Amino acid sequence: MRRLFFKIFLFNALMVVTLPLFSEKTATANPSTLAQATEYLRTGRYPEALSLFQKADGADRISGVIGASRTWVMTGRYGEAEAICRETLRQRAGELRITNQLAEILAMTGRSDEAMDILEAAVNAAGASPRSLVQYGKLLQLRGRRDEAAAVFQRAVLLYDAGQITESEDLAVIGVASWALERFYDANRLFREALRADPQNIEAEVLWGDLFREKYNDAEARKSYTVVLERNPNHVPALVGMAKTSYGSTARKLLEDALKINASAESALAALAEIAIEDDRLDNG
Numbered sequence: 305m306r307r308l309f310f311k312i313f314l315f316n317a318l319m320v321v322t323l324p325l326f327s328e329k330t331a332t333a334n335p336s337t338l339a340q341a342t343e344y345l346r347t348g349r350y351p352e353a354l355s356l357f358q359k360a361d362g363a364d365r366i367s368g369v370i371g372a373s374r375t376w377v378m379t380g381r382y383g384e385a386e387a388i389c390r391e392t393l394r395q396r397a398g399e400l401r402i403t404n405q406l407a408e409i410l411a412m413t414g415r416s417d418e419a420m421d422i423l424e425a426a427v428n429a430a431g432a433s434p435r436s437l438v439q440y441g442k443l444l445q446l447r448g449r450r451d452e453a454a455a456v457f458q459r460a461v462l463l464y465d466a467g468q469i470t471e472s473e474d475l476a477v478i479g480v481a482s483w484a485l486e487r488f489y490d491a492n493r494l495f496r497e498a499l500r501a502d503p504q505n506i507e508a509e510v511l512w513g514d515l516f517r518e519k520y521n522d523a524e525a526r527k528s529y530t531v532v533l534e535r536n537p538n539h540v541p542a543l544v545g546m547a548k549t550s551y552g553s554t555a556r557k558l559l560e561d562a563l564k565i566n567a568s569a570e571s572a573l574a575a576l577a578e579i580a581i582e583d584d585r586l587d588n589g
Contacts, residue, residue, distance in 0.1 A: 338364055341371055346506055348538030350375050366392070366401055373405050378540060380566035382413050400426055404435050412570070416443050427456065434460045434469060434477045441484060457481040464494075472502035476511055483515060491515055506532045510541045522549040544571045555579060 341356035354375045360368025369392045376385035389406040393399060403422055410419040420443050426436040437460040444453035460481040463469050469478055479494035495512035498505055513528030526549050532542040540562045547558035556579060562572040 338367055338371070341368070345371060345375055345378075346504065346536060348536035350379050350538070366396075366399060370401060370405050373409070377409065377412070378566065380568040382409060382568070385409050386413075400433060400436070404433070404439060407439055411439070411443060416446065419443060432459070434463055434474050434481070437463075438477050438481045438484075441481065445484065454485060457485050461485070461487075461490075470501070472498045472505045472508060475501060476505065476508040479508070479511060479515075488515065488519060506535060506539065506542075510539070510545060513542070513545050517545060517549055525549050538565050540566050540569050540572065544569065544575055547572075547575055 337356055337360060341353050341360070344350070344353035344356065354372055357368045357371035357375060360371070369388055373385040373388055376382070376388075386406065386409045389402050389409065392402050393406065396402070403426060407419040407423045410416070410422075420440065423436055423440045423443070426432055427440045437456050441453045441456035441460070444450075444456060458481075460478055464475075464478045469475055475494050475498035479491045479498060482488075482494055483491040492512070492515060495508055495515065498508040499512070502508075509528050509532050513525040513532075516522070516528065517525035526546065529542045529546040529549070532539050533546065536542070543558050543562040543565075547555040547562070550558060556576070559572045559576050559579075562569055563576075566572070
């Protein structure tokens with residue numbers, strides 16, 4: 305049971321992250337609206353974030369669409385998140401960042417075949433992004449195609465080894481690839497490096513906590529989750545992660561809080577089911 309929950313968790317860890325939407329390297333001449341929207345998203349002010357992301361236009365339009373989509377995902381509004389991606393792709397066919405976002409939504413809502421179909425061209429093209437590669441590798445892994453998945457994860461890691469990965473979002477994604485390859489020391493180092501590149505990248509902090517928890521270091525995991533929840537008490541993955549390092553009514557309350565934000569959060573529902581199973585065993589023990 306725990307192994308199944310871990311497989312679901314590690315897949316969703318990549319799918320739901322709302323990592324930084326832009327950096328100094330990619331920012332436009334007037335990034336203030338996106339910067340404010342991203343700050344609202346990071347601090348759990350989701351309605352305000354959504355309003356600003358939807359106002360983005362011109363050169364900021366793609367980042368705005370991704371931000372709006374990720375905000376809807378965080379709050380469980382998967383239909384709206386998917387719709388804005390599909391509409392944007394009708395206007396800008398082949399836009400890779402939107403394709404990646406759509407694939408993540410499809411995968412987390414049980415349509416992995418379609419997700420793989422739309423990612424296949426992206427990962428087979430020269431210059432495939434680390435996010436595309438890791439997303440595709442996770443889909444292969446879920447299908448039990450372990451050797452193929454490992455090869456795709458390795459392609460992502462080689463981008464880092466070649467010095468092509470410097471931004472916080474990509475460093476965290478390579479950390480996920482290393483984790484999937486069971487290179488836990490490398491994953492730990494990459495999450496730390498991602499946070500050095502952007503100390504405000506709370507999603508990298510959550511992933512780092514998740515890695516500690518998976519390696520049975522709950523004390524360090526709780527430190528990471530606490531950092532996130534102090535800044536964003538509405539961050540669903542952090543609430544779920546903290547619940548999984550807690551027990552009894554404390555864990556149940558954290559999961560209930562997560563489900564108030566996203567009633568469809570699979571990780572929270574799975575954790576509640578595990579608690580119910582354990583409670584039943586104790587009652588019948």
